[in-house]
Amino acid sequence: MIERIHKVIAHSGYASRRHSEVLIAAGRVTVDGRKAQIGERIETETAQVEIDGIPLPVRPDLVYHLLYKPVGVISTTDDPHATPTVVDLIDAQVRIYPVGRLDADSEGLLILTNDGDLTHRLTHPSFGVTKTYIVLVEGNMKDASIRRLETGVDLEDGPARAVSARILDRRPGRTLAEVIMEEGRNRVVRRMCDVVGHPVVTLTRTAIGPLRDVTLRPGDSRPLTLDEVRRLYAAAGAWEDAAPADTP
Numbered sequence: 389m390i391e392r393i394h395k396v397i398a399h400s401g402y403a404s405r406r407h408s409e410v411l412i413a414a415g416r417v418t419v420d421g422r423k424a425q426i427g428e429r430i431e432t433e434t435a436q437v438e439i440d441g442i443p444l445p446v447r448p449d450l451v452y453h454l455l456y457k458p459v460g461v462i463s464t465t466d467d468p469h470a471t472p473t474v475v476d477l478i479d480a481q482v483r484i485y486p487v488g489r490l491d492a493d494s495e496g497l498l499i500l501t502n503d504g505d506l507t508h509r510l511t512h513p514s515f516g517v518t519k520t521y522i523v524l525v526e527g528n529m530k531d532a533s534i535r536r537l538e539t540g541v542d543l544e545d546g547p548a549r550a551v552s553a554r555i556l557d558r559r560p561g562r563t564l565a566e567v568i569m570e571e572g573r574n575r576v577v578r579r580m581c582d583v584v585g586h587p588v589v590t591l592t593r594t595a596i597g598p599l600r601d602v603t604l605r606p607g608d609s610r611p612l613t614l615d616e617v618r619r620l621y622a623a624a625g626a627w628e629d630a631a632p633a634d635t636p
Contacts, residue, residue, distance in 0.1 A: 458495055519572065520568050
């Protein structure tokens, strides 16, 4: 579909048509890497639109969902053994895919989308988008074990380290800790905790980059807002503030 750039921005929900023209005139909008011009027409299926250097999804078929994955549900689009999958929990009108994974024994936040660019940015470790986990582990975890998680441990598929880790609470025979990672290898947090002598009892992902939602319960989902999508894009780039400009 070919549309004028100010209409495309307005249809995305970022700004009114009038304010979209103001943004274009100010040189804040680019299309495929070049500054946009007022009144120009773009192909919405293929054009790469950015405002202030942060991608603005404009393809009309793009969808984004945030799911709280329950324990027992697998992070895939199809399972030959008829195990419930994360896709089964969302009523999407187009085919969507989980961004990364949470193993069946874990729960927490998971994004499902058909935006391949965002998926790549959120899952490839070179972009450095963090994922935050709350783990309940066996035993009385000491500060030395926390330091080992941060400095790195050797796993069978290579070294792994947490961006940060800290103890949240100590309970009889168990410890509650927060672990923040930049990578998402299969069961990596569980395996790291095994190495330091504290097997995981429960694991919950509570944040993906800047994205949190404490209101969701296992099995709940909701669409992401445009601001949340742009904040995720910004987290995978050099920008720290992806909030849109105020619209009149």
